[in-house]
Amino acid sequence: MLHSDLSIIARGSETFMSRCLGDFGITAAEVILLIYLYGHDNSRQEDLAEYFMLDKGTIAKTLQKLEKKEIIERIVNKEDQREKVSCLTDKGYALQDVCTDLVRLWHETMFQGITAEEGKIFERTVHKIAANVTENLEKWEHVYGRANAS
Amino acid sequence: MLHSDLSIIARGSETFMSRCLGDFGITAAEVILLIYLYGHDNSRQEDLAEYFMLDKGTIAKTLQKLEKKEIIERIVNKEDQREKVSCLTDKGYALQDVCTDLVRLWHETMFQGITAEEGKIFERTVHKIAANVTENLEKWEHVYGRANAS
DNA sequence: ATAAATTAGTTGTAAGAACAACGGTTGCCA
């Protein structure tokens, strides 16, 4: 069944990260943001939330944990004091090799016995579907709002 | 990025179900088990856990909630008193049309602008990847066990 | 220029899930 397969893959990724990271003092949710920051240092929380389609509260809490562990710093933007940007510390950069290695290992795990061609098509389709889901999220919000108003 | 796309789809499905089901008194996690039971009434909890690759404790708690709502009954197997099978009640069957409709709607949402051919290939690849993940879960457990033992 | 609306981030609450320790059954086997 499609739903359970997708769910198994998504949860499997979390379990994989969680088990492999046990010794490094960071969790699965944290490492996902961390890896993004390696390519997009100084991101705003709102932008992180939009990229991952995660609730902004969820982003806030995960970044707080990374800050407490001194893996990132969060700095208020002087030009717009509503904003905070997250910056990697030396301790954060020290984890980069471990994190990218884990991502590589996870991809190898997923794509065992799958041709490069098949993988390419898969990634493209996944991206299209994620876009469909993202667009429609707003429609469900409207449904939800109406149900609440009545 | 592949990881975030898969995560967006999986979480999107949960959000979709949750928002649409608000009025029916059942939650996203519950409806997934419910739909499976329509095709596999009288399932053992262990079998549900294996099918969905969910922790048996998670299955136990979700079934308890469905039982409390009188959507299923859980009956101890007289031949093996360790086992409980979950059976749909009339109230459970009354929700079948709503549930299957929601699944259809979700599939339509995901596959907008995606050809039948592309969808078939996608589902096949997702299934292969889920199988890869499932197989490798055991390996990570061993890694985990060794790390703990040392 | 001030009031209203929008935007960014925070926090409390609740659902979903993994993990680990536990208790009762059953099966095995010595």
Next chain:
DNA sequence: TGGCAACCGTTGTTCTTACAACTAATTTAT
């Protein structure tokens, strides 16, 4: 037959997340 291992389900804890209500800062409109 008696003990031990394997199996099935339960429960407490923790992590991840969505949602909603909130504060503070900025922008827009009158």
